[in-house]
Amino acid sequence: MTATRRAQRGRRRRVLLIARVRAAALALPARTGCGDRLRSRWLRAPLVAAVLAMAVLNGCSDSLRQHEFAAMSTVVRVSVYGRNPDWQAFESAAHAYASRYDHRDPASPVARLNRDGAADLDPLTAATLSRAVQLAEATGGAFDPTVLPVTRLWDFDGGGTLPEPAALRAALDRVDYRRLQVTGASAVLHDAELDLGAIGKGAVVDHLADWLADRGYRRFLLEAGGDVLVSDLKPDGTQWRIWIRHPRSADAPLTIAAIGAAGQRVALATSGDYERFMERDGVRYHHILNPATGHPDSDAASVSVIAGSAIEADALATALFVLGSGGEELLRGGYPGIEGVIMYRAGEELAALTSEQFPALHGRVNVN
Ligand code: ADP
Ligand code: MG
Numbered sequence: 001m002t003a004t005r006r007a008q009r010g011r012r013r014r015v016l017l018i019a020r021v022r023a024a025a026l027a028l029p030a031r032t033g034c035g036d037r038l039r040s041r042w043l044r045a046p047l048v049a050a051v052l053a054m055a056v057l058n059g060c061s062d063s064l065r066q067h068e069f070a071a072m073s074t075v076v077r078v079s080v081y082g083r084n085p086d087w088q089a090f091e092s093a094a095h096a097y098a099s100r101y102d103h104r105d106p107a108s109p110v111a112r113l114n115r116d117g118a119a120d121l122d123p124l125t126a127a128t129l130s131r132a133v134q135l136a137e138a139t140g141g142a143f144d145p146t147v148l149p150v151t152r153l154w155d156f157d158g159g160g161t162l163p164e165p166a167a168l169r170a171a172l173d174r175v176d177y178r179r180l181q182v183t184g185a186s187a188v189l190h191d192a193e194l195d196l197g198a199i200g201k202g203a204v205v206d207h208l209a210d211w212l213a214d215r216g217y218r219r220f221l222l223e224a225g226g227d228v229l230v231s232d233l234k235p236d237g238t239q240w241r242i243w244i245r246h247p248r249s250a251d252a253p254l255t256i257a258a259i260g261a262a263g264q265r266v267a268l269a270t271s272g273d274y275e276r277f278m279e280r281d282g283v284r285y286h287h288i289l290n291p292a293t294g295h296p297d298s299d300a301a302s303v304s305v306i307a308g309s310a311i312e313a314d315a316l317a318t319a320l321f322v323l324g325s326g327g328e329e330l331l332r333g334g335y336p337g338i339e340g341v342i343m344y345r346a347g348e349e350l351a352a353l354t355s356e357q358f359p360a361l362h363g364r365v366n367v368n
Helices: 003-011 034-044 046-058 087-100 111-118 123-138 150-152 165-172 200-214 310-336
Strands: 014-016 064-071 074-081 118-119 180-183 186-189 220-224 225-233 242-245 249-259 265-272 276-281 283-286 300-307 339-346 350-352 365-367
Touching: 034 150, 034 365, 064 087, 087 200, 111 118, 111 186, 123 180, 123 186, 123 200, 123 310, 150 165, 200 220, 200 225, 200 265, 200 310, 225 242, 225 310, 242 265, 249 265, 249 300, 249 339, 265 310, 300 310, 310 339, 310 350
Parallel strands: 350 365
Antiparallel strands: 014 365, 064 074, 074 220, 118 186, 180 186, 220 225, 225 265, 242 249, 265 300, 276 283, 300 339, 339 350
16 A cells, blocks of 8 residues: 555544543533722722622632523523523523424414414524525535424424324325425425424523623533533633534543634534434434425434524534535535534444544544
8 A cells, every 4th residue: 555545545444543521411610709809909909999899790700600490391501601691581582482482382383383384484484484594505405494394204302103004195295395485584395394393402502691691791611402602702711612412322422512702692502312212113213304204214323513593503413424425525515613423333434534634532532
């Protein structure tokens, strides 16, 4: 083998042997103790009393506040630097955002569209739906928001059933994102039904980031069941460290990704076959379906995507999961500005496809 071919092969099939790292789910710093710093200044210089009073009123700008609650069938976790937000109002906002994308909520705009085939929309829902169409287009329909007739047959929410082939064929005929048209504040859906399960959490995380930004928060981290968004850097100027689990071991990291940039938002979403699945006759069927076949026929085990917004990261993680090892083109340049990893089954082993800047993987993984 020539040196060049050896180098090429080495690049394609690097076998990484890195020690397992155990880390907290989100490796955030302990409280920064800015209150303590102000207190000691207060003792030295009484004039600082005014500053202290203002700090107490406004909240200390680099105190870490954390909060978690249940929403969207998962746990939403928030870390913000600054004063405590009104957590009650934050939770109410999260539930209100989530319900508008829930097709099971009869009052939601999505349910109205599914029922009536047309609806006038609030600006947020209109923006999310037109984004959904763009993302479906950008992924060649691997992410398709009109997948409801098929997801209903598989019924993963109800424990899972194997659909009858004829019923599946009939349902597939109605799956096509081009049947959804959004014009300004109104949408039309031609003989189709929306399931926003693959982007709902991402969209809500983006909205919650806007909610915090509108109230003056700059540095924060939001997480909802595999969808993470960070805003800016931590007060010490470092990035946020995100623990991504290994698809075959809940307590081992696949990698720890350091994400975040000054003045910007960065999102990271993960979709895995371990999240929701059913087993029949020893075969495992996961909840992410190929809109072209109606089956969970991907070779992917998990996919993580880093993008500029949570809705993009969420949709792309689902789409790249559907494509599995066939997602190389989309991952490596097909959608500008993203980084990611596709973990896929190669015989008995797991292999990885990564984009150029994606963090190195831990453990023994064949990287292609
Ligand atoms: P999770 O919500 O478990 O984090 P995803 O973001 O990948 O995972 O979304 C999966 C959900 O999206 C499914 O439960 C289903 O409602 C819906 N879905 C499944 N396959 C697709 C697909 N190919 N395109 C769009 N939505 C899908
Ligand atoms: Mg998704």
